[in-house]
Amino acid sequence: MSVEREKLKQIRGEFVAQWGALGTQWGINRTMAQIHALLMTSPTPLSTDEVMEELEISRGNAHTNLKELVAWGLVRMVVRKGERRDFFEAEKDVWTIFTTVARERKRREIEPALTVLSQCADGSEEMTTPEGKAFHDQVRQLQDFVAFASKMADRISGMKHGFAVQMATKLLG
Amino acid sequence: MSVEREKLKQIRGEFVAQWGALGTQWGINRTMAQIHALLMTSPTPLSTDEVMEELEISRGNAHTNLKELVAWGLVRMVVRKGERRDFFEAEKDVWTIFTTVARERKRREIEPALTVLSQCADGSEEMTTPEGKAFHDQVRQLQDFVAFASKMADRISGMKHGFAVQMATKLLG
DNA sequence: TCGAATTTTCAGGAAATATTGAAACCAGAT
DNA sequence: ATCTGGTTTCAATATTTCCTGAAAATTCGA
Structure with missing residues (x-):
């Protein structure tokens, strides 16, 4: 049922976008809020490249804000065995x-x-x-x-x- | 004892400046926070011109931020009888x-x-x-x-x- | 109705923040 | 020692937010 896949992708995009907009109200920058929304609703940890692609942002931006989220304690870095690059997952509770x-x-x-x-x-x-x-x-x-x-x-x-x-x-x- | 007057003025200036700096952390703009600090520690209501002078800011800036503080409900406009211009006082409780x-x-x-x-x-x-x-x-x-x-x-x-x-x-x- | 005092608005400049993109860096495999 | 896949940094640029100053609007007394 690829229709539902499509719908999920779309509503999740909506969520990410709106959460990002809210972020600015909260005094945190849009990208950081977007990444947070993305990771909170991701079933699996994501790599920097996946984040970049999903949000259409630069590597530098993705990197900086992922680090910032880690510094806040809202996201942690995880290593997947056999994988060389870093993955990130958000606290969900x-x-x-x-x-x-x-x-x-x-x-x-x-x-x-x-x-x-x-x-x-x-x-x-x-x-x-x-x-x-x-x-x-x-x-x-x-x-x-x-x-x-x-x-x-x-x-x-x-x-x-x-x-x-x-x-x-x-x-x- | 004019020494104490001087000291008060100076420490109050300190307070206003620092509170303004904090404001930016809080996501509200510096001027607004400064005006708030100024009015909270003012024994009497102040006019727009007094605020302008004290903080060395433009009329437009003073005006806009006073209005904003009124909109937040942190400051109220008061009229002094016999006075044509508006005065402002902050909630202190x-x-x-x-x-x-x-x-x-x-x-x-x-x-x-x-x-x-x-x-x-x-x-x-x-x-x-x-x-x-x-x-x-x-x-x-x-x-x-x-x-x-x-x-x-x-x-x-x-x-x-x-x-x-x-x-x-x-x-x- | 006019004019002086005061408030309000807002276009344009200044300052602060966020983002990009590319170069420098690092670690492990060859 | 060098290559490769990846991370980190950062100067330059873009965007957003704030502030100024002056013009327009309003209020009120004469």
């Missing part, structure tokens, strides 16, 4: 994907913010004018909140899937 | 800021993803080949998870601050 992304974003977005906030809160600690106190106060509140959110993120992304769902269900119920 | 950002990001990032996932899940519903089923399955799992996360986000950002903290404390404890 949604909870694992989620915690990986959460950890990475925390590292890139939350932690630098905390550094800035701490610096500024500390640097304005001793101020005595009303303006100085107000500034310190506001920054301090931000700092406390972000630190708190950071801890929460750790807790949640450290949970086992089942436990998280259980907890959430209670919350949603 | 951290929990309110958080829920506002959460809602906005959900709208911009989660919801479009859900649309894509639903389309692709539905479009591959009836597939019978192993590959087709696997594709459907993977997309469906993503869909379920994102839908779930979406609901969670609603719940949390609908909470009163106190309740959220209480809940979180139990979680962290």
